[in-house]
Amino acid sequence: GESVGLHLPTLSVQEGDNSIINCAYSNSASDYFIWYKQESGKGPQFIIDIRSNMDKRQGQRVTVLLNKTVKHLSLQIAATQPGDSAVYFCAESSGGFKTIFGAGTRLFVKA
């Protein structure tokens, strides 16, 4: 069945270092991928997305990489800041509205 998962449930990084959060997906028909950030008590916040016809997309301090061969997605955060501490979800969608979320990775940023 469809599944979106994350390799590591928690990630701890030093402030200023780069963070890499990984995600595996199993539905090869998925054509749209999104990363969300969720802080405690809030709804998920859109960070960046990528469509299946791309393998890299950059935003402000964030980069998403998509490797369709191994069905792997990653989120890179440059110069991680304390405000980046949150749970990060990858999500996938295949040709429509239904979005499937993974379980999340909690990012801790140490000052």
Add this chain to the structure above:
Amino acid sequence: DTGVSQDPRHKITKRGQNVTFRCDPISEHNRLYWYRQTLGQGPEFLTYFQNEAQLEKSRLLSDRFSAERPKGSFSTLEIQRTEQGDSAMYLCASSLGVLAGEQETQYFGPGTRLLVL
């Protein structure tokens, strides 16, 4: 603040009671989604509206759950005869859908946290 609002933010109820949640999407967004999120998990899709039409319902949405979007703007999610297993965060999201079948960014509200005693 994404522009999607939900009310109430918190709800405590006793098992067997009915509860209703409201979502106000971003005003120009024609698509509205409901999700459920339990502790430590990602949001799970419940249902989806295109304007006032409910186009898809998850198998998670038992017949005790009903959602409406009567005028294509705000939406309500009602749970009848609540059970302890209904305790979760209920999230609403909206998006501006232009092309049929094409995914677009969903913007989430802050959620309604439900606790069923």
